[in-house]
Amino acid sequence: MTQQATPELEAAAERAKGWRGFRIALPAYLYLVVFFVVPLLLVLVYSFASRSSTGLTVLADWNLDSYARLFSTEVGRIFLRSLLLALTTTAICLVVCYPFAYFIATRGPTLRNVLLVLVMIPFWSNFLVRTYAWRFILGSDGIVSQISQAFGGEPIRLLFTNTAVLIGMVYGFMPFMVLPLYAAIERLDWNLVDAARDLYASGWEAFRKVTLPLSMPGVVAGSILVFIPSLGAYVTPAILGGARTTLMGDYIVGQFLSARNWPFGSALSIALMALMLIATLIYFRSGARNV
Amino acid sequence: MSEKGRRSPIDRLLAVNAWVIYVFFYAPIALLIVFSFNDNDNVSIWTEPSLRWYRAMLEDDRILGALRNSLIVAFASTIVATIIGTMLAIALERYRFRGHGALDGIAYMPIIIPDVTMGVMLLIFFFQAIGVIEEIFGATFRTGLGTITLAHIAFNISFVAIVVRARLAQFDNSLEEAASDLYASRWATFRRVTLPLIAPGVAGGALLALTLSLDDVVVTQFVSGQGSTTLPVYVFGLVRRGVTPLINAVSTVMLLASMLLVAFSLGLQRSRTRAVEEEDDLSDFVPGSSQGTKTG
Numbered sequence: 411m412t413q414q415a416t417p418e419l420e421a422a423a424e425r426a427k428g429w430r431g432f433r434i435a436l437p438a439y440l441y442l443v444v445f446f447v448v449p450l451l452l453v454l455v456y457s458f459a460s461r462s463s464t465g466l467t468v469l470a471d472w473n474l475d476s477y478a479r480l481f482s483t484e485v486g487r488i489f490l491r492s493l494l495l496a497l498t499t500t501a502i503c504l505v506v507c508y509p510f511a512y513f514i515a516t517r518g519p520t521l522r523n524v525l526l527v528l529v530m531i532p533f534w535s536n537f538l539v540r541t542y543a544w545r546f547i548l549g550s551d552g553i554v555s556q557i558s559q560a561f562g563g564e565p566i567r568l569l570f571t572n573t574a575v576l577i578g579m580v581y582g583f584m585p586f587m588v589l590p591l592y593a594a595i596e597r598l599d600w601n602l603v604d605a606a607r608d609l610y611a612s613g614w615e616a617f618r619k620v621t622l623p624l625s626m627p628g629v630v631a632g633s634i635l636v637f638i639p640s641l642g643a644y645v646t647p648a649i650l651g652g653a654r655t656t657l658m659g660d661y662i663v664g665q666f667l668s669a670r671n672w673p674f675g676s677a678l679s680i681a682l683m684a685l686m687l688i689a690t691l692i693y694f695r696s697g698a699r700n701v
Numbered sequence: 702m703s704e705k706g707r708r709s710p711i712d713r714l715l716a717v718n719a720w721v722i723y724v725f726f727y728a729p730i731a732l733l734i735v736f737s738f739n740d741n742d743n744v745s746i747w748t749e750p751s752l753r754w755y756r757a758m759l760e761d762d763r764i765l766g767a768l769r770n771s772l773i774v775a776f777a778s779t780i781v782a783t784i785i786g787t788m789l790a791i792a793l794e795r796y797r798f799r800g801h802g803a804l805d806g807i808a809y810m811p812i813i814i815p816d817v818t819m820g821v822m823l824l825i826f827f828f829q830a831i832g833v834i835e836e837i838f839g840a841t842f843r844t845g846l847g848t849i850t851l852a853h854i855a856f857n858i859s860f861v862a863i864v865v866r867a868r869l870a871q872f873d874n875s876l877e878e879a880a881s882d883l884y885a886s887r888w889a890t891f892r893r894v895t896l897p898l899i900a901p902g903v904a905g906g907a908l909l910a911l912t913l914s915l916d917d918v919v920v921t922q923f924v925s926g927q928g929s930t931t932l933p934v935y936v937f938g939l940v941r942r943g944v945t946p947l948i949n950a951v952s953t954v955m956l957l958a959s960m961l962l963v964a965f966s967l968g969l970q971r972s973r974t975r976a977v978e979e980e981d982d983l984s985d986f987v988p989g990s991s992q993g994t995k996t997g
Contacts, residue, residue: 431796435804438789438858442807445855449822456825510722513715523971525719530967532726534909535959536916538933539952542940543729546736549944551745553732581725613711642815644919649940659817666824666923676825679818690813 457676465670476677485661485678492658495572496640499579503587503636504629506580511591511628515598526592533585541578541649548574548650570652578646583639587632594628595621634693638686658682730956737949744944754950764951767935774846774921774931775914778853783907785854786861790902791895793862794869811856812863820923823852827924844926852924853914860913861906864970868902901969908966912959 460471479485514525532540547553550567558566568574598621606616622629644659651657656664662682665675736744740751758764792798793805811819827848834842876898880890896903918933925934932955939948 427796428798431792432798432800434788434796435792435798437785438792438808438862439800439804441785441854441858442804442811445823445826445851446811447807449826452825452829453818453822506718506722509715509718513719527964527967528723529726531960531963532730534912534963534966536933536952536956538916538918538937538940539733539956539959540730542936542944542948542952543733545940546733546744546944546949547729549745551743553745556745581729584722584726638813639815642817644815644817645937648937659815662817662821663919666821672825675821679821683814683818686813686815 453676453679456673457680459673459676461671461673467672476674479674480677480681488656488658488661491572491655492641495576495579495657496637496643498576499583499640500587500633500636502576502580503584504633507584507587507591507632508629511588512595514588515592515595522596526589529585529588533589537582538645538649541582541646544574544578544581545569545649548577569650570655572651572655574650575643575647575655575657578650579640579643582643582646583636586635586639590631590635591625591628594625594631598624631693634689638689641685642682733949733956734953737946737953739946739949742946744946744949754946755954757947758950758954761947763935764932767930767932770846770849770929771915771932774850774853775911777850778857778914779907779910781850782854782857782861782910783903786858786906786910787865787899787903789858789862790865790869794866795874808859808862811859816917816919819852819856820920823848823855823920824923844924845929848924848926849921849929849931852920853917856917856920857910857913861903861910864906864909865899865902868899868905868970872898901972905966905969908962908969912962912966915955915962916959 455469456467457476458472458474460468460473460475462468514522514529517525545552548568549555550565550569552569555565555567558564568577602624603616603620606620607613611619642659643657644663647655647657647660648663651660658678662675662678665671665678669675736747737754738750738752739747740753741748789804789808793801793808827844831842831844834840876894877890880894881887885893916933917931918937921931921934922937925931930938932951936948936951936955939945
């Protein structure tokens with residue numbers, strides 16, 4: 411009744427199992443190919459297309475004009491501004507969140523979970539509304555300005571400045587930094603820190619030479635998770651920024667929804683994605699090294 | 702561990718930093734909620750509490766219409782994404798097959814890629830697809846709730862898959878193997894063993910998908926058509942023009958709804974059924990229990 415398990419039969423069973431897995435994955439596979447991979451390739455195709463005099467995209471006369479325009483001073487300025495803002499956002503988040511994550515990770519298990527959930531709830535909830543709240547606070551008759559005036563100062567209007575965008579981005583993306591940092595610090599082997607202290611390392615030395623290097627995967631992961639959305643941010647600058655603070659995100663959107671230059675917008679998107687890809691590769695590289 | 706228990710100055714500083722951050726997280730939200738109950742026409746001058754703006758919201762046909770659209774899109778995309786995403790999670794976590802690695806990579810791309818690029822991609826795609834459909838079938842097909850739903854499914858599949866996969870990784874497939882050793886059919890194994898075990902993950906993933914769909918502005922803006930605005934896109938348009946007490950009221954409702962959904966979703970993701978806990982205890986003694994570990 412029962413057959414001997416021969417290598418051939420086992421291989422056949424393995425094949426059948428693999429085939430079954432493939433069939434279960436098939437709907438997702440097809441969906442992602444049609445609604446993700448094909449659109450991605452279309453953007454690539456469009457970035458080489460040309461434009462008619464009325465602004466319609468012509469899928470002929472393939473050229474590199476859109477890419478050449480990436481090197482113009484206008485794009486350069488917008489790109490530099492975005493890069494600077496993204497880097498500043500990342501740096502602020504890192505400096506503020508490291509001690510924060512350290513604090514959460516060193517609490518007792520119950521308190522730790524409560525503190526974490528309190529970070530995650532705003533993290534996943536409505537981004538638009540959370541950004542809008544700052545528009546309400548930073549406006550010329552907003553709370554910040556009112557407080558300043560109550561103390562006899564000038565009315566402050568931060569809205570529509572780079573500072574407002576920076577505050578909004580730090581606010582919006584901070585949880586991306588907290589969670590990986592927390593994960594890295596939480597699974598740290600505290601015996602190593604104790605050992606350093608036993609060997610007469612000062613608290614600072616133990617932190618700098620043991621804790622910090624061991625939590626480096628979290629630092630890298632958090633920085634990239636903040637950097638990527640900051641670089642492509644659209645909602646935050648659209649709500650809190652002004653006309654003089656155009657960033658990559660709203661510049662790309664403008665090419666599609668108002669300037670109607672789809673090939674150029676596509677080339678910008680490709681450039682943005684290339685940057686993300688580089689950042690993500692750094693992320694996986696550093697992750698792999700620390701497994 | 703020696704540092705714990707003692708309240709060193711550094712520890713106190715850490716605590717202060719943490720509370721400042723929590724105030725930073727929640728104060729803007731709290732202010733928005735408080736001022737949505739303000740009677741004054743001027744947003745930032747407090748006069749007296751009233752439900753005036755909530756009444757105005759319930760009488761605004763455009764807001765209600767946009768809300769209706771949002772709910773249709775959210776429920777439709779959540780149902781489809783939950784089914785496909787759960788299947789994807791099971792396939793990636795439990796099976797090895799040709800194209801496994803490629804699918805694993807593609808599956809998480811919609812999460813990593815910025816909203817703007819995802820929107821651009823789908824805008825061009827639907828523009829081209831509509832052209833092709835008209836040429837082949839002669840039927841006119843326009844962007845609207847249909848395209849928005851298709852776009853939301855595209856990013857929600859990935860989020861559902863991540864949540865369900867994390868749940869699946871908590872237990873290895875020895876229970877499923879036991880069921881099939883006892884002559885349970887594959888379907889019976891799935892329905893009686895796998896599904897009950899991953900149910901909290903599936904529900905958590907579905908709630909997350911619902912939240913993300915109800916909150917999405919950027920992708921939706923690119924793929925919506927005339928008269929198919931969702932609530933966030935409509936509010937986004939209003940917000941760009943200025944701050945009004947009415948927006949405060951709508952925002953408060955949107956925010957509280959999404960926070961509630963997120964809290965539920967997190968609760969489900971963190972809940973550990975007794976079956977999983979027992980499984981965890983057993984897993985050390987089950988040969989081949991490392992099967993659930995991820996590659997790379």
